[in-house]
Amino acid sequence: MGLADSVLAVNNDLPIRTDKPVHSGKVRSVYWLTEADSARLIREQGYQVPADTPLAIMVISDRISAFDCIFHGEGGLQGIPGKGAALNAISNHWFRLFKQHGLADSHILDIPHPLVWIVQKARPIKVEAIIRQYITGSMWRAYEKGEREFCGITLPEGLQKDQKLPELLLTPSTKGILKGIPGVPEQDDVNVSRADLEANWQAFGFEKREDIALYEQLLKQGFAVISKALADIDQIFVDTKFEFGYVTDNQGQSKLIYMDEVGTPDSSRIWDGAAYREGKILENSKEGFRQFLLKYFPDPDILLNKQRMPEREALARDNELPLDAMMAVSKTYIGVAEKVTGKPITLSANPKAEIVDILKTRYGLID
Template sequence: MDTAIKNSNFNFHPEQSVYNGKVRDVYSLPNDKLVMVASDRISAFDVILPRPIPYKGQVLNATAIHFLKATEDICPNWFEKSPHPNVSIGKKANPFKVEMVIRGYLAGHAWREYKAGKRILCGVVMPDGMRENQKFPEPIITPATKAEEGHDEDISREEILAQGIVSEKHYLQLEKYTRALFARGTEMAANRGLILVDTKYEFGLVNDEVVLIDEIHTPDSSRYFYADVYDENLAANKPQKQLSKEFVREWLMENGFQGKEGDVMPEMTDEFVNSVTNRYIELYENITGETFKPEPDTSVDTIEALVQKELN
């Protein structure tokens, strides 16, 4: 049986509305409830790749739940229950139109900008003389606008406030939560022999209370290095051994694709798809210390029945 969920088409309520994100399908129901389905779609360079990755959605959902529960003492969040491994049910929030990206190390997008000669990212100064994957003196917050379609765009704190995207009162709260969540994530990663390199958080309002929404500390939203070889690889200017989605981006770049006009998507072989599944499971088991137990039954009937049981 094909277990991968590429597109969801659930009927949880006759008055539902659906938002299809790059990975998650979000069903808005009456009574301010959300049903979030973590599909097996995978995106890179803001493009959805043609083939889904079996069990990726279950890994993302389980990882997000693990960290939402582990950080609810820091920041209230939207999550309430998970009736199926691909599904979370929770409170509907009015989302802020920014992603709070926080970086502890010069890697990924920040390194690509730095290598191109830039020393200011989202209004934040990056010190001269840094090497790829080097730790920043202090974590930096580099927000991005939340695009409905296409690429998210870097934006500074000053621009966010000047454009009225977020009020100053709420933005200060977002920064406070972002730093505290990153500190907790860093501590939890260290306990598992990992380094939380960078991540992003999304927030919304529920009755004027700022709450954490969407996912947290998953391989789709975060980058992890293995701590035991970090210093050695940094000293030798070698790539870091990492648990993140960066290997997918690297595979695409090696095959001539960066999401630019005219780029042709390379063929995703069965071998590559299976390797991505295994990397996602590896991250879950490494970061949580728990064994991943896949649920092969992802049929529409099963998921709808389990959700309905929770909602009734």
């Protein structure tokens, strides 16, 4: 088996029994189970959810997306070896830690394989919950150009690049294109203020106005738990994006939960503490890959300018990235996962075959 075989690049073609289309995102694919299979698994596996809860199988891939495009490497490498397993292992670790600290639950009910979650259906809040502890990235680029107001919060003058902010900043943005919300442009990824959320809480998917404060509290608490755990291994939690949604609990009550992934190198910036103290930035997250791409391609504006999306897509499609660049990303992801979890990440020789076998024999989800 070659390196390319150990990569799970296509994850939307598994023969899982479903009566709905497979939803394939940039990295994960979601298979909604039939009503009968959902009810059977809840019964057989003893999941603590209402008997009629819809369940899904979420399969993570090893694909790497940056600047809204999927990139690939030489030698038929359609993803990053170990990336999916590393991301899931990190998320699973933080979700367990959240539980130990009495924070909210997640949508994950079961982890049958390192690349697979069984999740309950959630009603997502249409806000990417972004929290920042340092000024860097897009926020620094905007600040440098003279912008001082972010999501209704005014930053002081005189901040330096990569400096710790005076306080944690919540800078939410829209998740998907939201229509008909006054003052919020109809495009993905638009910054929104607390006032926008307050004025249009239902349009953003909040079930109660006071849940805005609850989501902010859960965001800060989750950030603090991960930040402390990372500091213990001399890593800095720079900024991150959480997603939230509602599920119905066993008592038929609606509750706010964490969903998707948390605290991973895909959804966060993580810096090496020792390097930072020496005045250097050593990225232990996808940001390192983004910086590589900006240097690698002669015209980085293609990657940064939303008006040049067709050129950007062609760039990602037509260029095989060097193997050493892909393996450097693999080393970063696996390294962070092993530091965080304290356990080795093992690459499976044929992840797809393993997943099919487990879902067939243990869960009866493949004919």
